[in-house]
Amino acid sequence: xxxxxxxxxxxxxxxxxxxxxxxxxxxxxxxxxxxxxxxxxxxxxxxxxxxxxxxxxxxxxxxxxxxxxxxxxxxxxxxxxxxxxxxxxxxxxxxxxxxxxxxxxxxxxxxxxxxxxxxxxxxxxxxxxxxxxxxxxxxxxxxxxxxxxxxxxxxxxxxxxxxxxxxxxxxxxxxxxxxxxxxxxxxxxxxxxxxxxxxxxxxxxxxxxxxxxxxxxxxxxxxxxxxxxxxxxxxxxxxxxxxxxxxxxxxxxxxxxxxxxxxxxxxxxxxxxxxxxxxxxxxxxxxxxxxxxxxxxxxxxxxxxxxxxxxxxxxxxxxxxxxxxxxxxxxxxxxxxxxxxxxxxxxxxxxxxxxxxxxxxxxxxxxxxxxxxxxxxxxxxxxxxxxxxxxxxxxxxxxxxxxxxxxxxxxxxxxxxxxxxxxxxxxxxxxxxxxxxxxxxxxxxxxx
Numbered sequence: 001x002x003x004x005x006x007x008x009x010x011x012x013x014x015x016x017x018x019x020x021x022x023x024x025x026x027x028x029x030x031x032x033x034x035x036x037x038x039x040x041x042x043x044x045x046x047x048x049x050x051x052x053x054x055x056x057x058x059x060x061x062x063x064x065x066x067x068x069x070x071x072x073x074x075x076x077x078x079x080x081x082x083x084x085x086x087x088x089x090x091x092x093x094x095x096x097x098x099x100x101x102x103x104x105x106x107x108x109x110x111x112x113x114x115x116x117x118x119x120x121x122x123x124x125x126x127x128x129x130x131x132x133x134x135x136x137x138x139x140x141x142x143x144x145x146x147x148x149x150x151x152x153x154x155x156x157x158x159x160x161x162x163x164x165x166x167x168x169x170x171x172x173x174x175x176x177x178x179x180x181x182x183x184x185x186x187x188x189x190x191x192x193x194x195x196x197x198x199x200x201x202x203x204x205x206x207x208x209x210x211x212x213x214x215x216x217x218x219x220x221x222x223x224x225x226x227x228x229x230x231x232x233x234x235x236x237x238x239x240x241x242x243x244x245x246x247x248x249x250x251x252x253x254x255x256x257x258x259x260x261x262x263x264x265x266x267x268x269x270x271x272x273x274x275x276x277x278x279x280x281x282x283x284x285x286x287x288x289x290x291x292x293x294x295x296x297x298x299x300x301x302x303x304x305x306x307x308x309x310x311x312x313x314x315x316x317x318x319x320x321x322x323x324x325x326x327x328x329x330x331x332x333x334x335x336x337x338x339x340x341x342x343x344x345x346x347x348x349x350x351x352x353x354x355x356x357x358x359x360x361x362x363x364x365x366x367x368x369x370x371x372x373x374x375x376x377x378x379x380x381x382x383x384x385x386x387x388x389x390x391x392x393x394x395x396x397x398x399x400x401x402x403x404x405x406x407x408x409x410x411x412x413x414x415x416x417x418x419x420x421x422x423x424x425x426x427x428x429x430x431x432x433x434x435x436x437x438x439x440x441x442x443x444x445x446x447x448x
Contacts, residue, residue, distance in 0.1 A: 020119050024131035027114055028165070031107040032138045035071075038103075040064040042255045049252030065146040066093070069139065069153060071100035071262070073160035077152040078388045091393055095385035098269075099262035101164065108135075108165045112172020121177075128169060135165045201341040208339035209364075213371040216330030216410045223322050224272035228264075231271070231306045238305040246300055260303045266396070267303060269383040273397035275319045276405040280384075280398075282307075283391035290316035296391065323406055327413020330368065334414065335421035340364060361415050369411025377403030 018026075040061060047060045055063075066076050075094040115127040139161040143153035232239065243253055270280040270288075279289025282304065287294045291313045298304055334340060343360035350356040377399045384396020 020115075020123060020127040021130040023118055024115055024127035024129070025134040027111045027127075028108075028131040028135040029138060031111050032068075032135060035104050035107055036064055036068045036142070039067050039100075042258055043067075045255040046252045046259075049249040049255075062146045062148070062151060065142050066151065067097075067100065068104075069143060069146075069157070069161065070095060071097055071104055072139075072164040073101075074139075074143070074153060074157040075160075076157070076388075077154070079150045079152075080389065089389050091388035092386055093388040095387055095395070096266075096382055097262035098265035098383060102265070103262075105164055105168045105171075108168025109172040109175065111165075112169035113175050114172070115169075116173045116176035124173070131169070132162065132165060136162050201344075204339045205341045208334060208337045209367055209371060211337065212330045212334040212414065213368050213375065213410075215333045216326050216368070216372055216414065217375060219326035219329050220272055220275075220323055220406065220410065221268065223326060224275060225268050227275065227319070227322075228268050228271045228306070231308070232303075235306040235308065239302045242300060242302040242305050246302075256302070260301065263301070263303060266383045267306075269380060270397060272406070273380060273402040275322050276402055276409060277320050278397060278402045278405050280396055280402075282395055284394050285391060290319055299387075299392070320409075323409035324413040324416070327368075327410035327415075328417035328420070329413075330410060331365075331414035331417020331419075332421045332424060333417075334364065334368070335418050340418075342367075361418050364418060365411040365415035368414045369407040371407075372410045373403045373407025375403075376406050 043060050043064050044057070047055065047057070070076055070093055073094075073096055075092050077090070077092050079088060079090045111131060112128075115131060116124060119127050136158060139158040140155070143155075143158055147153050243256075246253075246256070273280045274288060274290060277290055279287055279291075281287055282298060283296060285294070286296055288307055288311075290311055293307075293309060293311045295307070295309060340360070342363055343357070346360040346363065347356045350359060380397050380399040380402050384394075384399060386393045387395055
């Protein structure tokens with residue numbers, strides 16, 4: 001029988017919590033491993049079913065590492081000998097498959113959320129700093145492993161994954177706290193409250209303009225997404241033909257489709273550039289635009305077969321009106337928001353019943369167009385890049401030209417929407433007013 005006098009373990013004692021620095025390291029490494037493991041599974045699945053027959057398993061693993069780094073903005077220098085010749089092709093792969101980037105960003109967002117939930121706000125840095133260092137070391141170690149004779153990753157290139165990781169951490173912490181208070185936004189609000197009324201009006205106006213520009217951009221991107229789906233449906237026969245030529249089989253085709261999903265957001269943005277009239281390129285010397293298409297040999301990517309081989313402005317002129325329509329939506333939203341204090345300021349100083357509204361509408365449209373142009377220049381720059389070799393050293397739209405064009409089209413539409421908004425809202429306002437007006441009955445009438 002056990003000795004009753006011997007000390008018994010207490011059931012109420014809880015194990016010691018994991019140190020914050022260790023949890024940060026584990027969470028960041030887990031996110032990195034999940035991302036590269038998913039890529040490796042897809043690529044190995046394609047390899048097992050016949051893709052890349054001239055590659056061994058180690059080379060497929062290196063390709064997964066290249067995609068993981070490239071998906072976070074790391075430039076990768078590639079050197080490939082030409083078959084049958086002594087010529088060697090070299091180039092730099094710098095291209096963000098935005099679908100893959102979004103998945104990797106989501107994994108890092110989970111890290112920030114979990115670390116914020118596991119620690120107090122004043123001790124959060126104890127988990128975040130080791131997490132960032134561990135993620136950077138993982139990226140550096142991976143770049144060293146895959147850097148062989150034909151692949152080279154510059155040491156400074158590992159800073160790009162740290163940028164994605166840092167953004168994900170901030171978004172994850174924001175998700176936990178439900179606000180941006182941890183970034184000091186309360187101090188900004190206090191500063192705004194202490195300013196004059198004119199400054200507060202101006203800041204409210206700028207915030208409203210940013211929201212209206214966001215409405216216009218989201219409407220344009222949604223329209224481009226719908227048009228992309230239509231193009232894929234119309235060009236389904238050429239797409240399936242590319243699948244058949246590749247001969248990857250059912251499971252290999254499924255893996256290839258999942259990999260192409262990483263490229264789909266880029267294609268949507270390229271279609272949006274096509275809708276502006278500027279178009280995009282798939283290699284040096286090529287152009288895909290509503291006015292005409294110039295295409296050379298293309299890589300065997302089934303999704304790219306959705307691009308129509310021919311186009312003419314006589315058949316596609318209507319797509320140029322879509323960004324203007326999105327601007328009209330943004331203009332109506334801005335009018336209903338009721339924060340256009342620049343219009344009040346111009347009306348007070350000009351006073352003319354025709355010139356003042358016209359000048360205010362023009363100013364509003366120009367400011368909104370500038371915001372849309374700057375944002376979309378950055379977005380299109382991220383969606384384009386280089387595939388590394390030969391003519392494919394330039395793919396995607398010309399960011400600055402497409403951004404300026406879309407900004408101008410949305411700005412014109414916003415001015416139209418802002419002018420038409422009172423006409424649209426007038427029937428709604430009168431109907432609401434009639435419904436809320438009290439009804440006077442004969443019994444309650446004034447006897448006098």
